[in-house]
Amino acid sequence: MTELPKTFDPAEIESRWYAHWEEKGLFRPERPSAEPFTIVNPPPNVTGSLHIGHALDNTLQDIVIRYERLRGKDALWVVGTDHAGIATQMVVERQMEARQDKRTNYTREQFVEKVWEWKAESGGAITRQLRRLGCSMDWANERFTMDEGFSKAVIKVFVELHRRGLLYRDKRLVNWDPRFRSAISDLEVETQEVKGGFWHFRYPLADGVRLADGADHIVVATTRPETMLADMAVAVHPEDPRYRDVIGKDILQPITGRRIRVVADEHADPELGSGAVKITPGHDFNDFEVGRRAGFKAADMLNMFDADANVVQTADGLIPERFLGLHRFRKDGVDGARELVAAEMKALGLLVPHVTKNKEGEEVVADAEPRTIQTPFGDRSGVVIEPWLTDQWYVDAEKLAIAPMQAVRDGRIEIVPKTWEKTFFNWMENIQPWCVSRQLWWGHRIPAWFGPHTNNGAIVPSLGTHIFVAENEEEMLAQARECYGDGVEIVIACSRTEAAEIGHHPAKAVLYRDPDVLDTWFSSALWPFGTLGWPDETETLKRHYPNDLLISGFDILFFWDARMAMQGMEFMGDVPWRKLYLHGLVRAADGQKMSKSKGNVVDPLGLIDRFGADALRFFMAAMESQGRDVKMDEKRVEGYRNFATKLWNAARFLQSNGVAAATSHEAPHAEAPVNRWIVAETVATVQAIDIAMAELRFDAAANAIYHFVWDQFCDWYIELTKGSMDEETRAVAGWAFDQILVMLHPFMPFITEELWNLTGTRENELIVARWPQALHAVDSEAQTEIDWLIRLIGAMRTARTELNVPPGAKLGVVVHGASDETRRRIDRQGAALARLGRVESLSFGDSVSGGAAQIVVDEATFILPLEGVIDIEAEKARLAKALAGAEKERDSLSGRLSNPSFVEKAKPEAVAKAREDHAEKAAEAERLKAALERLA
Missing domain, CATH: 3.10.20 (Ubiquitin-like (UB roll))
Known part of the structure; x- marks a missing residue:
């Protein structure tokens, strides 16, 4: 047994132990006859770096896999990275730009070769960072979505889906990124608030047709005037009396001269604006659906932009030449199509100006109403996304969604928390065709x-x-x-x-x-079985599919989780995993979403540098409560670093008192109540963690081991056994501490492994030790007795603190009304009571002369004489004054919180702060009142 240093160095311990585990293959020990347990890691982008969301997601997975490994299972955690089509191509192209080079200077094959070179040199930094977090993944079988075996699976799935009629080519609207000249997924679209305008234009009715009020035009409003160059209809609500007579009539589009119909569609809201909506099906997702309902085929819908979002001629050739080649927006100081369309409509007298009044009551006229518009941007390109009509490859997601929905309904897939089921069904029942093609060079080329x-x-x-x-x-x-x-x-x-x-x-x-490549979500949807060797019938595939669990952020429920369920059930005939756990986001301390623009992003690697990986991991587990987001709190992380220090110091204390590692997995025989108590508490903690892990209540599991270590073991067991370390106590203490290290290992793997190996000669490393068995009979008698002792000492300490008794003062105690059992407990625990309660003498009686504090524990009253120890009258006055002050603040806060005006109009954080303060003052008042009542 090596003597423990006074302090521990997390960084040194972490790097040393992780290298040891990986080198010895301990993340995947040979257990061919054991029960398999499998999870797959959501493959991070090969370009990525560890962010706080990764830290939460991977910590939870590692807790589960370490727990199941300790339980003796053949635990497999599949690891790999995603080739991240757009992100990776962007990284390589930016490097080229820095060298005054560009992709188009090379052939496709030459560029792809450069991407592979980049991956070999710089890709996969995140996998090194996952190691720093302590993730015990099966690195020996690391996968990449572009490796040869996985690519084989991707191509086979594409071909098979096409053969089965579930994958086809179609012309539809997509999110088009003009910077990358590619379709992108919804997840790659970031909505931002942009200051813009809301223009109102008159569209003349054709052939002398008029509205019921005599108007010869319909007013339409738009935030995108440029798209009127490709208008194909104007929609009105079928029940709107203003337009009922002109449904089916023609409008003459002013600039193009195109005749477009007035169509009836409930998309037009009579209560919004004029109730009439211009329809550009080739450049708006809602308009696309309206156009289809109006009978327009996608092939006939007009497209007015090229891949760079510059104006091109539509199929009918009606866009005036002066617009051709213009960018959609003002660019490099030159007006774009938006500005020119608005200007021409104004020149034609067809602009309805926006009129307001200033503070002086004077009319202010503007061309457009100022609006803050929710605008889609490419999250990587930073340019406005254009809904664009183009030919792409689509998967028939509606048909593929049937089997996963049934699997959730009949319990073959369990979603945790269950509240997410409603969201899952709502999306799956209204699912749209899945666009799987991308206009890139890097990725799986479409076969x-x-x-x-x-x-x-x-x-x-x-x-x-x-x-x-x-x-x-x-x-x-x-x-x-x-x-x-x-x-x-x-x-x-x-x-x-x-x-x-x-x-x-x-x-x-x-x-x-086909020059296009597949969406990376298409390939990653095969992760649960493609990583196990499919389409080959490997032993690993047979043994580890279906997976047991998937842990995922709720934000990729549809982009990844649902699509894995679709592909797994289509190609494997079974669910991809039996349980799906969805965790929340990690938010800033004030509850806001983290973003670089807000400057509130937290770097998990920085936290690991400061506090150690164990502290960050424990924070993540303790704060992960089902259905809630995690609020980042560095003070809590620091607190768990202190928890690690307390564990270390407890190990040093035990070592200095001759406590060695346990010699048996079973609890030692014990006679002393305190030893029987700690055995029972250990067993109870094992049971609590097992129940919490079965329910995926990470916070409950973390809090169970935290309170056991800090409260029962360190604060009470060690204190109660100080000075009385006999052989029985050493044996029990050594066994209990070993169980602590095993139970805590999934949460804090580094410090526990270090202590495991420094506190005794072990047969195996802790990572492959045996999980405690909660089979020991609970000793309720010992638990009751020690719980009584803890409550009594705690109450004495509280009373002494509240009544300002000097810390060094020892008090006599008179016990009134004690039962025979309490007398026997006092007799057995007298030494501990005297030492920890600072009791000078103890007697049995009815009362004492002079002032005293009274403490009631169960049926007995413990009287602490205070005459000559404190100024009782002064203390009463102090407590009464403090109580009055606390009650005044409590009542003031109560009045504010009962005021609807404050609760409804104040900032949420102000209301929350008021509630916290009220609870604090109410509790303080109760404590002071109890202290005052104790003074006889």
Whole structure:
């Protein structure tokens, strides 16, 4: 047994032990005959770095996997990284820009090679940071969504979905990022408040048609005037009497001269503005749906922007030439389409000005009403996202959603907290087609080739009108040969451009591969089985699918979790995991969402540097309460660093008193009540943690071990046994401390492993030790007796503090009304009571002369004579004055909180602070009142 240093160095311990665990393969010990337990880590972006959300998510997973490993299971924590299409391509392109270089200077293959070079040199920093957090992942089998085996699974799933009719190509609106020239997912869209305008325009009715009030126009309002160049309709509510007579009539769009219909649709709200809405189905998600209901096919919807969000001619050729080539917004000091459209409508006399009055009552006229507009931005590009009509690949999510919904309904998938089920069903029941293609170079290239179609066996001169989907080029060529026949030469071009240059020929079929790649959410949806070797039937796959648990932030419930459920049930015929745990966000101390713009982002690595990984991990666990977000509180993290110090000092105390490691997994035999008590409390703590972990109540598990270590073991057991360390007590103390290290290990792995190995010669490292068995019979008699002693000493200490008894003063105690059992307890625990309660003498009687404090514990009254120890009358006066002050503040706060005006109008944080202060003052008043009443 090595002598413990006076203090411990978290950084040195953490780096040393993590390297040891990983080198010895202890994150995945060989347990082929043990019960399997499997979780998969949400693969972080290969470009990413550890943020506070990662710290929460991975801490919770590590607690579970360490707990199950200690319980003897074949615990597998799958780890890997996501290739992060847009993020990674952006990183590499920015490096190129810094060297005055750009992607288009290279072929696609050359650029992809540069990305692989970047990954080899700089990618995966987050995996090193996860190690600092203590994550005991199966690094020996680390996966990457672009590695060869996983890519094989991705391509197979695409091809199979297409073969089953669940994946298809379609023209729909997407979130288009003009900076990356690619579609992006909803999760990559960040809504920001932008100051903009709300314009009102008159749209003339055609053919002399008028409204019921005689008006020859309809007023429409918009925050995006530029899109009127692609307007296809004006929608009004079918029950709106103002427009009922003009439904189906034409409007003459002023700038383009396009005739557009007035359509009836409930999307138009009669209570908003004029009740009429201009419909641009090619550039607005709501308008797209209105357009479809009005009978417009997606192929016929007008598109007025190119991939860079510059104006291009629509299919009907009606956009005036002066608009062509303009950017959608003002750019580089040049007015864009928005400014020019608004100016022309004003010049035509069709702008309805916005009129307000200033403080002096004078009219102020403006072209548009100032509005703060919720505007979508690309979270990485920083540019405004454009709803854009384009051909993309889609998965039929509606059909794939059926099986996961049924699995949740019948309990094969349990969602924790259960309150998330409603959200899950609401989204799944209204799910839209899933766009899975991206216009990037980095990623899984879509296994589809385009060629000309045929008519009665003859090739029709066309470009890319027939699609071949295959796992590889050889399979594709077999399909093409079957399609075109043996007499046709099949030529594979490098691109659509090259295919067009080669041209058409009746005896030649020119094919080219789809240049797009798959959305990274498509590949990561295969994570629970693709990482285990699928599509090959590996032993790992058979043993560890389905996974047991998925821990995830609620914010990716639909982007990742639901899609894993869809793909897992479609391809494996079973749920991907049996239980889904959704945790909240980590917020700033004031409850606000963390963001760089607010300057309230917390760096978990900085916290680890200051307080150690164990302290941060314990904070995360203790604060993770189901259904609630975690409020960041550095003081709490510091407090758990102090908790680690208390544990260390307890180990040093035990070592200095000859306490060694336990020699048995079973509790030693004990006679002394204090030893029987600590054994019972240890067993009760094991039971509490087991129950909490089964329910995934991380806060309850953390708090159970915290209070046991701090309160029962350190504050009471050690204090009660000081000076009486016999062999029995040493054996019990050593056993109890060992159980503490095992129970605490999932939460604080580093300090517990260090103490485990410094406090005795061990057969195995703590990471692969045995979890305590809560089988020992609970000794209720010993528990009752020591609980009584703790309550009595605690009450004495409280009374002494409240009544200003000098700390060094020893008091006599007179006991009144004690039962025979209490007398026997006093006899057995007299030494501890004298030492910890600072009792000079103890006798039995009815009363004492002079002033005294009275403490009631169960049936007995303990009288503490204070004559000559304190000035009783002065103390009464002090307590009465303090009580009056506390009650006054309590009542003042109560009055404020009962005032509806304050509660409804004050800032939420001010109301919360008032409630906290009221509770504090109410508790203080109760304490002072009790102290005053104690003085006889």
